[in-house]
Amino acid sequence: MQKQVQTALLMAASLFMDMMDGTIVTSAIPRIAEAFHVQESTASLLVSSYIIALAVLIPLSGWLGERYGHKKIWMYAVGGFTITSFLSALSTSFYMLLAMRIMQGISASLMTPTARIIVMEKTPPKDMLRMTSFLIWPALIAPALAPVLGGILVTSLSWHWIFLINIPLGIVCLLLGQRLIPPGVPYVDRHFDSAGFAEIATMSTLLLAAGDMASRGAVYYRPSLVLLAIGLVIGLYFCRHLCRAESPLFSPWPMKIASFRISQTRESFLWLSVGALPYLLTVFLQSYFGWSPVKAGMYILFIFLGNIGIKPFTTFIIEHIRYKKTFYLAFFWILISSFGFALTTPSTPGIILIILAVFSGMGRSLSLTAYNGLCFSELRHEERNDANTLTAVTSNLATGLGISLITVVNAVSAHIAGMEKGYEISFLFLGILMIYPIIETSMLPDNIGENTLKR
Template sequence: MVSSMTKEIKIALLMAASLFMEILDGTIVTTALPKMAQYFHTSLSTIALLVSVYLITVAIFIPLSGWMANRFGKKKIWIIAVIIFTFSSLSNALAPNFSFLLLMRIVQGISGALMTPTARLIVLEKTPASQLLKMVSYLIWPALIAPAIAPVVGGFIITYWSWHWIFLINIPIGLIIALIGIKLIDTDKINKTSSFDLLGFIEIACSSGIILIGAELATHGKNYWFSSLGLIILGVILGFMVFKHLKKASNPLFSLDGLKITSFRICQTSGSILWLSVGAMPYLLTIFLQTIFHWSAVKAGSYVLFIFIGNIGIKPFTNPIIRKLGYRGALLSSFGMVFITSIALAFIETTTLPIWIMFLALVSGVGRSLALTAYNGLSFSEIDPQDRNSANTLNAVVSTLAQGMGISLITVVVNLFQFFFLINTAYELGFIFLGLLMLFPVIEVLFLPKNIGHATIS
């Protein structure tokens, strides 16, 4: 079977493997935090820095990926990033103290920030429009599978081995894909004259970092809300400065020209709402079932798992659905599923049949998976190959920020509702809020031409 694959498909699968390693590492760590807190004799809130610091580091250094790939070569940057990620994983497992472990998580975050966008770029830059949806689909699988299996794999490792293996499992994966990549990926052209936009990088890094730090603070309780709001506002102001700088700079860190193309611009605006929802819904449903229904974490998690089952179960059919309905039709259908299930979840009670809750979670996952696939295909459908580097970098920055904001946003929203309503009503309104969020992308997509992105599905 492998021998019958084209070289392009083999490379796409290899890149998907590196994405899987990075996404799994970013999600599986949360299952090990209690054990790690005991091991290092520190509080759970302190050990949780391993997650937030990693995510913030990724957001800060992602903007570097496009320029470095252009300046030093995509193959070289990807292989170096994979190797650094692999050996920083080993260093995490062997960390003698928490400070060293935190430092290695920062190193791991930097390498992940370079590895993930570069992997996507390796696939995107040489893929013709007619094959774009197919190739991009390979890159979506890791984002769907890794979060689904992370709790199970993490729980198994913590129960039967030790937290060290959370990081050690990256070593064989990293070494194998690096060795295959050295042989399989062609050496690409580099631009030695490409100047580095230091001011642009500093502005983007500060804006992204401050926004995510503010979002993280919001999850620590009402006492931090004003500080959180202040940081987010500061980050947004810096974001406007970044936009102005990138528009005027003669050699910007990455170009904003992609935003002139409707299909790409829509994917950054309404697509961000989807990414917010993707992060928020599993979290909200989990906390709701534990807090309001008084279910155990294991029981609540087993029901939330149906979101991920829906994500993965529909995936083999997403491309045919998109080809049948077009991007516009597929997106509107997926938004409808997300909207209806979000509203319906607001009305479940302790007497609700378990199969109904499972069904709603499943359909919610189906809708998100279909929308995610459609957005990823549509995003680059009208971007010229030579412009995909900048577009890929911008897309990575936007999606990372949106994902990072999801849990923080719904946490604040539910807490705000608790000022005016009973706690169970506040959670119910939280589901309605997530459903109503879908109205914005619906309005945007409604005005798209029916044949938008047709070159990738014809």
């Protein structure tokens, strides 16, 4: 068990490195644009290119892991991520940096899902909740910590350091991974579904490109809607292909299991909110309150404190009130905090903002821990690799689209009702996203996930 915990913490560290790198670059966009004499809109491609490369190649991870072994793929991915981080810092032109960011995204696309399956593949249901709790914290901490850390590094040192900080962490991960991770069983002779991969890669690219384009202003709304429509149609063809193919890229049949299915549908709404709230709150405090990036970032850290503060108690809460009541409690916290932010003004006492941020972090931490505890609980071991790939696809698409979606909602609301009302509507929108999960929770059996709980 001790080695399992050590391995889970190691995988969490690699997930943190990926998720931090996906968002921390945002803080350095103005400095990078100035250094390479490009427009900030052009420099923002460093963010979108990483997210798209990550989403497009994630479906490959399951097939590669089965064929060559999950440990080998994870080691190569961490090594590639570390090297491209170093080369990003050494970039002598914007296009060299852009190429390195794409390569980073490719490495992350193999590292992220492989890290999860290394932990979850052999974990028995009774230990699922404990093991998944280790894997949740990077997703909760990275979006809250990235603006502060990025601002400090860029202000105190230079933009190069947002990449250089990955190098020692990557080296440590490689050294510990070689010792801790079991070799696994490589080479499952499974046909590569090239048609399915082409479909899902095209769908992911179009959906994320549509979101990124829409976030750039009203002039792009019409072409982004076209890309969105085409992407959704291709997505429908891909779903049909998965159901009909003899050897699909990954099996869709885990979706028949209720505990796994709800972790894909309702958790997607949570990922939208998890990715969007720290971003929206940062922009809100800077644009509407007129705060400096550092001061705004310090308040965002209280989301992180809420995440961490509730973490020692999440397993205890779930075991004592069970999953269904846990979901109700978590959704209530998220709903109340989002609606609370909608009512804040520049005259609102700082302690109110802190309380709302803490409750928002607690709700996200508790709900994501519960979802991940349920996710693989009723799946057979041989189904977990396909289920893990599907989970990685849906969560990354939801996270990538979250910021774009809230940017569009905020821009349209502000255009119609003014800046103040625009932010108010945006926070209300994030709260309303919780209504669907609450309704679906009411339909769950009271004893769902009992096999993951201590008797």
